[in-house]
Amino acid sequence: xxxxxxxxxxxxxxxxxxxxxxxxxxxxxxxxxxxxxxxxxxxxxxxxxxxxxxxxxxxxxxxxxxxxxxxxxxxxxxxxxxxxxxxxxxxxxxxxxxxxxxxxxxxx
Numbered sequence: 001x002x003x004x005x006x007x008x009x010x011x012x013x014x015x016x017x018x019x020x021x022x023x024x025x026x027x028x029x030x031x032x033x034x035x036x037x038x039x040x041x042x043x044x045x046x047x048x049x050x051x052x053x054x055x056x057x058x059x060x061x062x063x064x065x066x067x068x069x070x071x072x073x074x075x076x077x078x079x080x081x082x083x084x085x086x087x088x089x090x091x092x093x094x095x096x097x098x099x100x101x102x103x104x105x106x107x108x
Contacts, residue, residue, distance in 0.1 A: 002072035005083040007091050010059055014097075020059045021052070023071040024089070032099040034061060034092060035106050042067045049078045061085040061092070 005013070014020060020037040022029050029039045040048055042062070052058055058075060060068040060082055068084040075082035085092070093099055100106040 002069040002076065002082070002084045004065070004069065004072075004086050005059065006086055007095055007097075010061075010083075010085045010092075011095075011097060013057070013059060018057060018059050019053065020061060021071070022089070023060055023062050023067045026103065028063060030101060030103045032089070032093070032101050034089065035098055035100050037061065038105060039103075040071075042071055045071045045074050049075055049080060052080050052082075054079050054081070056081065058082045059085055062088045064088045064090055 020034050021040050022033050022037040023040055023042040023045060025041050058080055060072045062068040065084060065086055065088045068088060072082040072084040
């Protein structure tokens with residue numbers, strides 16, 4: 001079962017430059033995502049796990065926490081130190097976290 005991190009712990013890690021992977025679909029990502037988040041739709045995670053580092057934590061986020069738990073499980077099974085972000089981007093926005101729109105990664 002995937003390890004989950006709280007919104008507060010995620011916010012602290014993000015502030016410190018954590019690697020964030022957004023597993024939503026491209027249109028969801030473009031509508032608004034955590035600054036710096038890398039888009040990796042859930043359907044592509046297994047094929048793309050080799051793009052992720054094994055030497056630092058990866059924070060996986062989706063809309064509400066369901067897809068991110070699945071993705072984090074898959075990543076963990078491949079030796080990646082992955083954590084699902086509880087309650088996802090929805091909670092990030094509700095908690096006042098910054099969001100950027102567009103199809104590309106944006107630095108914080």
